[in-house]
Structure formats: structure tokens, C-alpha cells
Amino acid sequence: xxHVANLKDARSRADAPAxxxxxxxxxxxxxxxxxxxxxxISMSVNAGRFVVIVGPSGCGKTSLLMMMAGLRRxxxxxxxxxxxxxxxxxPERVGVIFQEASLFPWLTTLNNIEFPLSLRGTxxxxxxxxxxxxxxxVGLVGFGERYPHExxxxxxxxxxxxxxxxxxxxxxxxxxxxxALDEQTRMTMGHExxxxxxxxxxxxxxxxxxxxxxxYLADEVLVMSARPGRIIDHIEVTLPRPRTYEMMAxxxxxxxxDRIWQQIRRSA
Amino acid sequence: xxxxxxxxxxxxxLALVLAAWEMLPRLGAVNPLxxxxxxxxxxxxxQLLVRPTVQEAVAITAAEVIVAFVVAVPLGAxxxxxxxxxxxxxxxxxxxxxxxxxxxxxxxxxMFILVFGIGFQQKVAYxxxxxxxxxxxxxxxxxxxxxxxxxxxxxxxGATSAQILLRVYVPSMLPILLETLRISMIFNFTRVMIAExxxxxxxxxxxxxxxxxxxxxxxxxAGVIVLAAVAILFNESxxxxxxxxxxxxx
Numbered sequence: 288x289x290h291v292a293n294l295k296d297a298r299s300r301a302d303a304p305a306x307x308x309x310x311x312x313x314x315x316x317x318x319x320x321x322x323x324x325x326x327x328i329s330m331s332v333n334a335g336r337f338v339v340i341v342g343p344s345g346c347g348k349t350s351l352l353m354m355m356a357g358l359r360r361x362x363x364x365x366x367x368x369x370x371x372x373x374x375x376x377x378p379e380r381v382g383v384i385f386q387e388a389s390l391f392p393w394l395t396t397l398n399n400i401e402f403p404l405s406l407r408g409t410x411x412x413x414x415x416x417x418x419x420x421x422x423x424x425v426g427l428v429g430f431g432e433r434y435p436h437e438x439x440x441x442x443x444x445x446x447x448x449x450x451x452x453x454x455x456x457x458x459x460x461x462x463x464x465x466x467a468l469d470e471q472t473r474m475t476m477g478h479e480x481x482x483x484x485x486x487x488x489x490x491x492x493x494x495x496x497x498x499x500x501x502x503y504l505a506d507e508v509l510v511m512s513a514r515p516g517r518i519i520d521h522i523e524v525t526l527p528r529p530r531t532y533e534m535m536a537x538x539x540x541x542x543x544x545d546r547i548w549q550q551i552r553r554s555a
Numbered sequence: 556x557x558x559x560x561x562x563x564x565x566x567x568x569l570a571l572v573l574a575a576w577e578m579l580p581r582l583g584a585v586n587p588l589x590x591x592x593x594x595x596x597x598x599x600x601x602q603l604l605v606r607p608t609v610q611e612a613v614a615i616t617a618a619e620v621i622v623a624f625v626v627a628v629p630l631g632a633x634x635x636x637x638x639x640x641x642x643x644x645x646x647x648x649x650x651x652x653x654x655x656x657x658x659x660x661x662x663x664x665x666m667f668i669l670v671f672g673i674g675f676q677q678k679v680a681y682x683x684x685x686x687x688x689x690x691x692x693x694x695x696x697x698x699x700x701x702x703x704x705x706x707x708x709x710x711x712x713g714a715t716s717a718q719i720l721l722r723v724y725v726p727s728m729l730p731i732l733l734e735t736l737r738i739s740m741i742f743n744f745t746r747v748m749i750a751e752x753x754x755x756x757x758x759x760x761x762x763x764x765x766x767x768x769x770x771x772x773x774x775x776x777a778g779v780i781v782l783a784a785v786a787i788l789f790n791e792s793x794x795x796x797x798x799x800x801x802x803x804x805x
Contacts, residue, residue, distance in 0.1 A: 358711055376711045383711040389704040393726040403712035406722075454712075 303370035305458050305490035306332040306355055311364030313350060323515040324350055328364070330509060330518060334457065337484060337491045341501040342511030343551055348494045351516070352462050355492065356383045368458060378403050382451035384461040388443035390435040390450075397422065397431040400449045421449035424483060441472040445479070452487065461493045465500070474532070477503055481530060502543045503530055510547055512554035520550045591773045600777035609762065609781075616758040617785060619675060619747045623682035624740060631687035631739075632732070635694025649695075656692060660685040660746070664753055673754050682746035689742050693735035697728035733797040740793050744786050759785070 313325040325347045332338045342348045353359040355366055357373040366373060368380050376383075390399045398405075400418040409417075422431055425445040435443055444464055451459055464480075465473040477500055484491055495501055501508050502524060510520035524543060526534055534540050556564075573593055580587035603609045638645050638652070664681055671677035701724055709723050751760025759782050766774040 356711055358707065376713050378712045383708075385704060385708060385711075387704050389702070389708045391705060391723070391726065393729075402709075402722075406709075406712055406714050406718055 303367065304331045305334040305336070305369060306330075306492060307365075307367040307370075308351075308355070309365045309367070311351070311354070311361050311366065313347065313354070314362045325361070326515045326517045328516070328518055330521075332490060332492055332507075334369075334490050335488055337481075337493065337504060337506045338509065339493045339495060339501040339505035339507070340509045340511060341495055341498065341547060341551075342516060343513045343555060344496060345514050346511045347514060347516035348511055349462050352383075352460050352492065352494050356381055356460050358383070378454045378456060380456055381458045381460055382454065382456040384444075384447055384451045384459065384464045386463045386466050388435075388440075388447040390443055390446055392435050395432050395434055396427065396438070396446050399435070399446055400453050402450060403454050417453055418449070421453050424452070424486065425449045426479065439472075440468050441476055444468065444476060448480070448483065452483075452489075456489075458490045458492070461491065463495050464493075466495070466497075473497075473500070478530075478532075480504065481528075485529070498544045498547050499535065501547060502526075502540055503535065508543075508547060510550045512551075519554055520547070522546060588770075589772060591776065596773050596776040596780070599773040600780055603774065603777050603781075608757075612757050612759050612762050613781060613785065615675070616747060616751065616760065619678045619682065619751075619758065620740075620744055620785075620789065623679045623686060623747060624743050626679065627683040627686035627743065628690050628736065628739065630683070631690025632694045634687070635691040636698055638691070639695040639698035652688075652691065656688050660688070661749060664750060667750075668754055673756065678747055678750045678755070678758070681750045682743050685746045686739050686743040689739045690735055693731060693738070694728075697731035697735070698724075700731055701727040733793075737790060737793045737797060740789050741786075744789060748782075 308328050308330045311325060311328040312323070314321040314323050328351065340348045340351065350359060354361045355368070355373070357376045360374075368377075373381065391402065394402065397415070397418045400421050401409075401414045404414045404417065419431065422428060425448055427442060427445055427449070430438065430442065435446070438446065447464070465476045468476060480491075481504060493504060505524045508520075508522040508524060509518050510522065511517065512519045522543060526537075526539060526543075576590070577593040579585045580590050580592045638648050663684070667677050667681040667684070671680055705723050705727065706719060709719050714722065747758075748760040751758040752764040755761035755764075759778060763775060763778040763782065766772075766778060
């Protein structure tokens with residue numbers, strides 16, 4: 288019986304969703320018993336999907352993402368990554384891209400990309416080989432020996448994405464990665480990200496407060512309410528792939544964008 | 556302007572100053588008793604450098620400067636990092652340290668004489684005491700210059716505490732720490748000089764003070780040249796270290 292149980296367990300893991308959040312709540316510790324930040328969040332992200340979480344500032348979407356990354360503990364509820372809890376950061380399973388590119392200014396582009404590998408003592412040649420492959424993937428061939436202060440904002444965020452992908456984690460969590468970029472760079476980067484995503488077949492959970500970005504990038508959009516954050520809508524984006532800039536002018540795009548906005552406005 | 560031109564202009568300026576130093580006293584434009592001509596000072600310098608008492612004084616001053624520095628830097632850095640990293644220690648000590656930092660440290664010199672007597676220990680203790688304050692303040696700033704997002708990134712890639720220390724804290728703090736070394740060396744040297752000039756039996760500071768009081772201007776100026784040479788040597792050594800360690804600048 289034991290044997291069968293293990294088998295069943297293994298199978299359920301193999302096709303478990305990439306990310307599962309079950310009845311998660313979070314309260315920030317404070318003088319009057321604390322401030323509720325997230326309330327009863329349940330969601331599931333299937334492998335290979337591009338899911339965008341959108342919500343007003345301060346709704347707790349970044350906190351939720353940090354909990355999925357094992358960087359922060361929730362007060363209640365569970366998070367499973369491919370069927371297993373993630374109490375601490377695990378770069379083999381989950382890569383995180385932050386709002387600021389947060390590159391180390393004392394390292395070259397290649398050394399920044401290799402940073403996660405060097406933490407685990409990957410041999411030098413293998414590190415170089417993998418970081419150079421990532422450099423090609425994000426379209427920065429020839430910039431490997433540059434320092435971050437020699438790169439533009441968009442290029443820095445590309446390096447940061449390369450760093451997040453270098454250990455080949457199946458899941459990529461992105462916390463408003465393009466929020467600090469100008470509108471034009473942001474559009475280009477969104478397009479680039481979709482190209483990288485379609486080549487690497489990662490599961491992406493992407494947090495943003497931009498409605499356009501949400502609709503343009505996502506397979507599914509989860510809409511969160513103002514604090515305390517709850518999931519108030521789950522939208523399937525039916526636009527075909529590959530996405531093009533022209534789609535932004537279509538009725539479907541406009542209706543989806545409007546539906547998200549109405550939800551957010553009503554919740555505030 | 557090319558690099559060569561700049562060097563030529565610098566040399567020309569230097570030659571001009573040295574020529575003026577030589578000629579003005581000779582022409583009687585300034586009192587040669589107050590400012591002896593350069594040639595006379597250099598001649599005196601040659602004589603002084605071979606004198607065992609002067610050699611000993613230079614060696615003692617250099618030793619005081621080095622020992623005080625070696626004591627003050629780790630002490631100040633450790634205290635500064637502790638205060639910046641521990642919220643509790645910071646709350647308790649920061650205001651006090653800032654108040655004490657604003658007080659001119661020279662007023663403590665008589666106390667050091669009372670405790671240590673006049674000698675090597677007193678010079679070193681006084682210089683190390685004042686220098687460690689400079690190091691402490693800068694070390695605090697260095698810790699505060701470590702960016703929270705860099706720590707977060709390292710954590711998200713599974714870095715251990717030791718790895719965060721070595722690969723995020725140290726390189727983040729390095730530019731400020733190296734700058735601190737240089738500035739604290741200047742402070743340190745100044746404090747040793749003050750201590751030597753105030754009350755001492757040997758050292759360049761002591762010799763210069765004596766020559767000044769006895770109106771021996773050629774000796775005084777020769778002493779200033781020796782002192783300047785030693786100070787520049789210390790400063791440039793630290794700067795060379797600094798340049799080697801920081802290949803990046805933002």
C-alpha cells in the first residue's frame with residue numbers, strides 16, 4: 288500500500304500546477320493587532336502559462352509574489368511550487384526579477400549573470416558557457432564585459448532577466464520589472480519578454496499596475512482589490528499569440544482593459 | 556590640452572614657485588631670516604638627514620603613525636559596523652557618538668599625557684583615539700550604503716549569510732572604506748604631529764616645534780620638507796591600494 292501511495296504522490300507532483308496558493312492570508316504585525324494585507328487568496332498557475340497579477344498600489348501584490356519566491360512568510364495558508372512548499376528561496380525552482388534591475392555595480396554583465404551559479408560553486412567554464420547563452424537569449428551579445436553603469440535602463444533589465452534564467456528554473460516571478468522604464472522601452476521590453484518566454488517555455492507570474500501591460504502579456508489576468516488584497520476577478524485573455532502591437536487598438540483588447548479597470552475602480 | 560601639456564604646465568608652475576623661493580630672499584624682497592633661500596634650506600636638509608637624531612625622529616614619527624593607524628582602523632570599523640547593523644546599539648550609541656565627534660579632540664590631549672606620560676604610547680593612544688572616530692563615522696556610512704535590493708537579490712538566489720557578507724557587503728562598502736582609509740590617514744598623521752608638537756622628547760613634530768621656537772628657519776623649512784615627503788608617501792600608498800581595489804566606479 289505504501290508503495291502505491293508513493294507512486295500516486297509522485298504522479299500528482301508531476302502534473303501539479305507550477306504555483307498553487309491555498310487560502311493565503313497575511314497580516315502585518317503592528318500595535319493594534321496588525322494590519323491585514325492579504326485576505327483569503329487562492330489561485331493556481333499551470334505550467335507554461337503567463338499569468339499577470341494586476342492591482343492598485345499597496346494591494347499586496349508584491350508581497351504575494353515575494354511569498355511565492357520564499358522570500359517572505361505568510362501568516363496563514365499554503366503556497367506550493369510544483370506540489371512542494373517553498374519556505375525559503377530556491378533558485379532551482381523559482382527565479383525572481385525585481386522592479387529595479389538591482390545589478391551589482393562592481394560586476395560585469397557576464398559576472399552579474401553568473402552570480403547565482405557562482406553562489407553554488409558551478410565550475411568556471413560551465414558558468415561562462417551558460418551566461419553567454421543567456422546573453423544571446425536576451426539580445427546583449429557584445430555587452431558581456433560592460434559594467435552596469437555603462438548600460439541603459441532597458442539593457443540592465445535584460446541582464447536581470449538573464450540572471451533570473453541562468454539556473455533554468457521552471458518558474459519566473461517578476462515584480463513590476465519594467466515599471467522604472469520609460470513608455471517606449473517598456474513596450475519593447477514587454478515584446479522581448481514574450482519572445483524569451485516563448486523560447487524558454489517558462490511559467491511566468493508577472494506583477495504590474497499597468498492595465499495595458501497586463502492584457503498585452505497575459506494568458507490570464509488576476510485582478511486584486513485595494514488593501515487588504517483579495518482576488519476579485521480572473522480573466523482569460525483570448526487574444527491569439529504571438530501578440531502584436533496592433534492588437535492594442537482592437538475592440539477585444541479595449542474591452543479586456545476596461546473590465547480590469549472597472550473591477551479595480553469598484554474595489555477602491 | 557594633452558596629457559603632456561598638462562605635465563609641462565605643472566612642472567613650469569613648480570619651477571616658478573621654487574625659483575621665487577630662491578630669488579625673493581636673495582633680492583631682499585622678503586626677509587631671508589624669515590624665509591631662507593631654497594638652496595640654503597636644501598643644504599640644511601642634506602646635513603639634517605645624515606644626523607642620527609633626525610633619522611631617529613623620522614623613524615619614531617613613522618612608527619607612531621603606523622601603529623596608531625593599525626590600532627584605529629579595525630577598532631573604528633568594527634564599532635561603526637556594529638552600530639550600523641544592530642538597531643539596538645545604533646539607538647543607544649549613535650547620538651552620543653555624534654555629539655562626541657563634534658567636540659575638538661585636541662582638548663583630550665592633556666588627559667592622555669596624564670594617563671600615559673609623555674612618550675610613544677601617549678602619541679599612539681591619542682592619535683588612535685581620534686582617528687577611530689573618523690573611521691567609525693565612515694564605516695557607519697559604508698554599511699548604510701549597502702542597498703537593500705542587492706541583499707534581496709542575493710537572498711533570492713539562495714545566498715548564505717556568509718556569502719551575503721562577502722559578495723554583497725564587502726564590495727558595496729569597499730569604495731567608502733578605501734576613501735576612509737586615506738582620509739583617516741591624514742587625520743591620524745595630523746594627530747601625531749599635534750601630540751609631538753604639544754609635548755614630546757622626539758619625533759619630527761617635536762624637532763619642528765623646537766626649531767621654530769629657536770628661530771632656526773633653515774632647519775624648520777627642511778623639517779617641513781621631510782614631513783611633507785613622509786605624509787605624501789603615506790597618502791599615496793593608501794591611494795595606490797584604493798586604485799587597485801576599485802576598478803569600477805558609478
